[in-house]
Amino acid sequence: MEKFTHILSTAVPLPMEDVDTDQIIPARFLKATTREGFGDNLFRDWRYHPDGSPKADFVLNNPTYSGKILVAGKNFGCGSSREHAAWSLTDYGFKVVVSSFFADIFRGNALNNGLLPVQVSPAFLDEMFTAIEADPQTKFIVSLEHQTIAIAGTEREEQFDIDPFRKVCMINGYDDIDFLLSLRGEIEEFERVREGATKKVLI
């Protein structure tokens, strides 16, 4: 996993609530057996007409907006557990998703792929949308170390929460799997104790 410390970037606004994983990456594009290439179909049906031509009114097709930060309405990532949603966002180039509320599974999947979910207050989210609308070149500073997101050139800044373990993992680019593999002995011991307890019940 790539390391994450801080980011200074413009942002892409998607002021809609309940953006589900079927919008992020529709099921028909889940047939790949690798993690790469999903960015081409990110927000596929909002982004392209059925004939493959871009929909001019969708924000990803508007050259005014760009950046490594996606700013979206509440309950972002609801729906299926497909990690492909996180892969499509990172493959497209996003490093941060900001919302006032994230669905559980998506949040976990994002963190496992070096994509930082930043949960802000509804008021700060509105401020971000307003700032982008006023000036699409507005930059935002996300510091994972300080757990802050700020609107560059202003005093506006907010703290965000992240599980301390996840934070360490993201900053260092660690996966859970390395940690779990290091516990092999303890896991086997847990199994032995439980197996013994089950046998006792049977006797």
Add this chain to the structure above:
Amino acid sequence: MSKTLFDKIWDSHIVKPVEGGQDVLYIDRHFIHEVTSPQAFDGLRQRNIPVFRTKNTVATADHNVPTLNQHLPIVEPLSRFQVDKLTENCNEFGVDLYGLGHRWQGIVHVIGPELGITQPGMTIVCGDSHTSTHGAFGTIAFGIGTSQVEQVLASQCLLLKRPKRMRITVDGELAEGVVSKDIILYIISKLSAAGGTGYFVEYAGSAIRSLSMEARMTICNMSIEMGARGGLIAPDETTFEYVRGREFAPQGAAFEAAVAKWRELYSDPEAVFDKEYHYRAEDIAPMITYGTNPGMGVPVDEAIPTAPTPGDSLASFEKSLGYMGFTAGENLLGKPIHHVFIGSCTNSRIEDLRLAAKFVQGKQKAPHVTAMIVPGSKQVEAKAMAEGLDKIFIAAGFEFREPGCSACLGMNEDKVPAGEYCVSTSNRNFEGRQGPGARTILASPLTAVAAAVAGRIVDVRATN
């Protein structure tokens, strides 16, 4: 100390607490399927490690399989490749696979319970959000991402933060024409598509207790649709009788010993939940959805709300209604529909098919409607055929397909064309879920089959 059922199961599976409030949780059963597992197996290959506990892992092919001519090679090349990849991976890593052609193949959340793999008190995961289905047996069951699939394959454990607990109690008796799907659509319409996020739900109350295991599975299945990671129901005699005698269930004395343990799986009377909701079964009517998330539901005889629910923006509400081709305040009774899909991990079990067949017997689907029955598994299919249900459906003009996830998510050929309405017994009415531009109206099997016959949305209580 008083504990909730959830905490009893969670606590008994902690291998080790970790600094920062997370637990290393042992996973008893891991179901895998073709869509969310290939990258996980690749990860094992890159690390050169085996599947840690193959006996705890079971695979099937369901999301991406055709529902016609399953005995022939899959026509669509990418689907075929993905399904073949699952077979290769299972062979290489020694995982049991009930794939296409196997008499136990089917939707992962249908086959786990029907084979007795799902048992009370277990922790169960799968790379699929509807893993919550297995909670009907008093298990902690939830969907995970592919990175976590890899973690479980590698270590049989996950690193997790304990969620908050919610209890939803439904007391009373359901009215005629109201079934378990209506209960859960009603609950989600009250709590919204995000109302359960951060929680694990326990369903309780006399209305829940009176349900069959299959009906309970329908409820737990849709826990994720209100954002909850999972939902569970304390096991009781109904549960034990369902599990008894199934292929992978303990047999004989071992079963009796297991039941004695399972009887301890309930929330203590003094246990405290972070949130509680109470509903009356008598208040629940047949439900349909009108929007593009499962929280946007109304009783079938009531109009669409005139304004978004608090917290949702007018723009999202209008976009949703625009996509569906509905207007705020419109009553959907009598609205013509084009497709009916009875299937998915929510409603594709034998009781669902019996309910639909009983209604449709001696009737015909409306001429303009395409109606499809997709059994949840080969075993459900075989049972339906043994009972002659397939003939009833075919005589009524329905298609009776082979098992798979099918039009629930439209990964295979089973799609609803753009702009057309589908009354579906599945779990998600997201934009494009059943195909680009498809308009999904979620409902119970009873409301769906009634719509197929009438060719429009009807109140099943007013039909015969």
